[in-house]
Amino acid sequence: MWQVTDRSQPTITGYFTNEAGKKYIMAVNRDFENSRTISFSLPAKPASVKEVSKTTGLETATNYDSASGTLSANFAPGEGRLYVLDESSASEANVTSLTADAASVSAGSTFKVKYGLSSVAQNVYAQDIKLHYDPATVEFVSAKSIKQGVSLLQTANDQAGNLQLILASEGPGNEVAGQADIVELTFKAKYVSQTAASEIKLTSARLADSNGIEYEAALSSVTIQVTAGISGDLNHDNRVTIGDLAIMAAHYGKNTNSPDWEQVKQADLNGDGKIDIEDLAALARKIIG
Ligand SMILES: [Ca+2]
Ligand SMILES: [Ca+2]
Missing domain, CATH: 2.60.40.1180 (Golgi alpha-mannosidase II)
Known part of the structure; x- marks a missing residue:
């Protein structure tokens, strides 16, 4: 050669x-x-x-x-x-796909991402799939197999946005060949103060055939826009109302030294590092306005 x-x-x-x-x-x-x-x-x-x-x-x-x-x-x-x-060659003919059912999502709404194989050269009986998503903008909700005869056996998810899926086919006739959508992942958009591009990407896709030969498939990714929430909308229902004021009031007095500051800091409307009367007054003005 x-x-x-x-x-x-x-x-x-x-x-x-x-x-x-x-x-x-x-x-x-x-x-x-x-x-x-x-x-x-x-x-x-x-x-x-x-x-x-x-x-x-x-x-x-x-x-x-x-x-x-x-x-x-x-x-x-x-x-x-x-x-x-x-x-x-055989290994290069294995190509993954990731597709999302939305291009843009707002805080609190869910969206689905499909993992599939767009071309497979050999019969695949087991898959070890690793993904990464941005935990600051989206949270992982669930994963399920959408291919008949292919079981999602294990799902592991960590705080850093790493997700691992272990899949296996249920015997001959259920092997994955050619092109197939395999897993549906559900994510939920988090509250973000500025619209952000959130990437979900495969970091590894190992496929194995009936002889136990493993192949690394070509990786893919998908990007979703997570749109910014409304300032002061603390319960993420896309309105600023008395419910938001109540949440803020419950966190009154907290500041950057508070252990749960990361979770409550969106109530600091003016961004001065503390939740106080000024923030309550600003939110009250938004409710009236
Ligand atoms: Ca609200
Ligand atoms: Ca403040």
Whole structure:
């Protein structure tokens, strides 16, 4: 799959495949005295060939020509270069999807996000899915399987916005293949003082087939606008009324040193770090107005 065009060039090539099925080629100039321009041909003509940078470790562009399947590079004496192939191989055909049922939500309203696979190369029997959401703007409510024959066995959620789902298919006939919506997640928008973009993203999606081979699927994300609440609307019903004044009155006297300040600080209407008569008066004016 990787040939030195001019076989008289003193070159060593080695092949590696990583856990996720990605293919790497190490090419080394065996001439320790002269630099050489070495050309390679790839009869399989993969979609792209990148080089792993020796300084940054990042995949960088090469002069690979996918039409002819050729590549060349200048090698210093004894230099090795590490290339990575994009062959639309099995692992790269696994692509996740996240879709939301709303583009914009306000405090207190719920919305749903669907996790699915938009293309799967092999039959998937189990999935270990990790997501992250912004706990300052949304809270996780629940998750359920929406695919017949696929069970959501475990749901773990922490304060930092990390969510993990473990799924398994209930035997042959229920394996996931091709394209499918799999889990419906319900979130609730939190009160925010300024409209914020809230991202929900997959951080890992490991799929496994009936032989126990694991594949890392390509990740995806979705962003929801969480719209700002009305100033003084402390019970988040989108109105400023006597109920809000009562909540504020109940927190009267609290300040930035109070242990529950994070939960009550929206009652500090003028933002001076304490809930006092000025805030009550300002809220009362809003109720009259
Ligand atoms: Ca209210
Ligand atoms: Ca205040």
